Amino acid sequence: MTRILPALAGAVALTLSTLTAQAQSAADFYKGKTISLVISSSAGGGYDTLARTIARHLPKHIPGAPVVAVRNMPGAGGIVATNFLYNIASKDGLTIGGVQNNTPFEPLLGTKEADYDPKKFNWLGSPSYETGLLIVWHTVAAATVDEVRKTEITVSSSGANSTPSFFARLLTELLGLKLKIVVGYPGQNESFIAMERGEVDGYPSIFWSSLAATRPDWIKNKRVKYVVQYGPEKEKDAGDTPSVIDYLTKEDDKLLLNAAIAPLALGRPYLMPPGVPADRVALMQKAMMATFADPDFLAEADKLNLGVNVPRSPEQMAKLVEEAYATPPAIVERLRRIANPAGK
Numbered sequence: 001m002t003r004i005l006p007a008l009a010g011a012v013a014l015t016l017s018t019l020t021a022q023a024q025s026a027a028d029f030y031k032g033k034t035i036s037l038v039i040s041s042s043a044g045g046g047y048d049t050l051a052r053t054i055a056r057h058l059p060k061h062i063p064g065a066p067v068v069a070v071r072n073m074p075g076a077g078g079i080v081a082t083n084f085l086y087n088i089a090s091k092d093g094l095t096i097g098g099v100q101n102n103t104p105f106e107p108l109l110g111t112k113e114a115d116y117d118p119k120k121f122n123w124l125g126s127p128s129y130e131t132g133l134l135i136v137w138h139t140v141a142a143a144t145v146d147e148v149r150k151t152e153i154t155v156s157s158s159g160a161n162s163t164p165s166f167f168a169r170l171l172t173e174l175l176g177l178k179l180k181i182v183v184g185y186p187g188q189n190e191s192f193i194a195m196e197r198g199e200v201d202g203y204p205s206i207f208w209s210s211l212a213a214t215r216p217d218w219i220k221n222k223r224v225k226y227v228v229q230y231g232p233e234k235e236k237d238a239g240d241t242p243s244v245i246d247y248l249t250k251e252d253d254k255l256l257l258n259a260a261i262a263p264l265a266l267g268r269p270y271l272m273p274p275g276v277p278a279d280r281v282a283l284m285q286k287a288m289m290a291t292f293a294d295p296d297f298l299a300e301a302d303k304l305n306l307g308v309n310v311p312r313s314p315e316q317m318a319k320l321v322e323e324a325y326a327t328p329p330a331i332v333e334r335l336r337r338i339a340n341p342a343g344k
Contacts, residue, residue, distance in 0.1 A: 026093075026279035031064030033094060040081030040099040042074040046210055050127070050268060050306050051098045054288075057297040061287040077163075078103040079113050086116035089273045093280035096124065098270050101263035102163065104321055108259075108332065109339045119325065120274040122281045123317040124288040126267035127301070128309045130209060131231035133238065134171060134179075135224040136202035137195045143225040145175055145242065152178035153201040156191035159183050161340055164191070168204040169338045170260050171228070174244060174253055179204065189214070195224075202227070207264075208235045209307020216305065230257070232265040233310075255331045260338075262324040267312055285314045 037055055041047040048070070055068040073081040078100030089095040104121070106114035134155075136143050142151040157164035160183060168179045182200050185191045192215065194200045202224075211219065218224050219237075226241040234243050248254050270288055272281055291297050292311040301308040312320075327335070 026277070026283045027063040029064070029093065029280065030062050030066040030283075033064070033066040035062075035066050035068045036089075036095045037068050037070045038081055038085060038089065038095060038097045039070060039072050040074065040078035040097070040103065041072065043072050046213060046306070047098060047100065047268060048072060049304060050301070050308075053297065053300055053304065053306065054098075054127075054270075054291060056300070057294050058287060058291045061290040061294070062283070076113055077106075079106060079111070082106075083113075083115050085271065085273050086121070091273050091275040093272070093276050093284065096270060096272050096284065098268065101130065101266045101269055104266065104269065105263055105324060108325060108327070108335075110336050117274075118321050119318075122272040122274065122276055122285075123314040123321075124270040124272060124285050125292060125314050126269045126312040126317060127292045128209065128307060129232050129267040129312065130207045130264040130307075131229055131233065131235040131238070132167060132205050132207055132261070132264055133211070133229045133235075133241070134167075134177075134202060134204050134227040135206055135211075136227060137198070138223050138225055139198075140201045140225065142201075143227060145177070145228050145247065148177045148179070148227060149175070150178070152180055154180045154182050155202050155204045156185045156194050156200040157181050157183050157204070158185055158187060158191075160342070164203065164205045166205075166339050167230075167260075169341065170257075171204060171230075171244070173338055174257060175228070175247055207307075208238060209305075209309075212237075212307055213305040230261055230264070232261065252331060252334075255327065256334055259324055259327045259331060259335050262320055265312075265320050266317060269312075269317060289313065 037051055039048055039051045051070050055070050058068050059065045073084060081097060082099050082103040085097040104118035136153060142148050142153050155168050165181050168181050171177050172179050185194055191203050195203060226238050228244055229235055229238055229241050230244040244257060272284060
């Protein structure tokens with residue numbers, strides 16, 4: 001017994017010492033380090049501008065004040081970066097990611113290139129949610145849901161399976177709108193120029209935050225009309241523009257809409273790879289949410305028209321992803337048909 005007690009005391013001391021070291025490790029780990037913030041879009045866009053703004057304010061909320069360096073990794077609508085973050089990126093807590101909000105749901109849509117399980121990511125939070133709108137140029141006569149049900153309008157898009165085309169088909173499916181998709185415009189800016197030139201009548205998937213950031217004069221001078229909006233919440237600055245949900249009566253249609261707008265509910269998500277030590281994940285979650293509440297960050301985001309509104313917590317993001325992947329199979333099949341009508 002006399003030998004056991006000293007041995008036991010030693011074991012307890014060692015355990016306490018280990019636990020203390022582990023408790024301190026997350027805080028101590030980041031001192032003098034560089035965190036790589038991988039962004040799934042090219043430089044210069046809204047996602048990139050937001051990420052660089054976050055990178056300027058995040059370090060002061062992390063013990064040790066590490067440097068945060070932004071690394072752009074565009075490709076395949078964000079899938080290239082998301083694959084990297086899941087399969088290749090370091091799992092020591094020195095890599096975080098900002099991905100397009102469609103990427104967590106690509107496996108749900110059956111996208112073969114999406115080689116990851118979004119339910120296993122460590123979610124850090126999002127500074128906002130998104131609200132999408134179908135807009136038409138101010139000279140277009142058909143500018144309400146009822147009018148666009150009767151009169152066909154043209155809307156621009158980059159390709160048949162792009163986000164604008166998806167939302168155009170979704171609005172056609174749910175509301176019976178007559179939307180003729182005109183593809184071939186490389187991006188949103190080119191689509192907007194096409195509207196100004198009268199080549200097309202409108203655009204089916206502009207996010208309010210992007211419209212406010214890139215075309216504030218359109219809002220101020222009423223250069224476009226808002227036909228309908230869709231998202232987790234109504235955009236108050238869009239006035240009395242109706243929401244898609246206002247027109248739905250069938251439960252299956254509501255489930256389809258919820259699954260389709262799940263990316264908008266995520267907003268602009270930030271995450272860490274799976275397998276990162278839990279204490280470092282918790283530290284980074286706290287730091288990210290503190291950044292989103294930082295008055296200096298909010299002031300800069302407002303100055304840059306980044307559309308930061310209501311942050312989403314890591315727990316809210318994980319729940320959104322779980323709920324989307326619990327969508328009934330019949331609704332998922334319907335969603336996949338809208339996303340990829342050719343079945344490829």
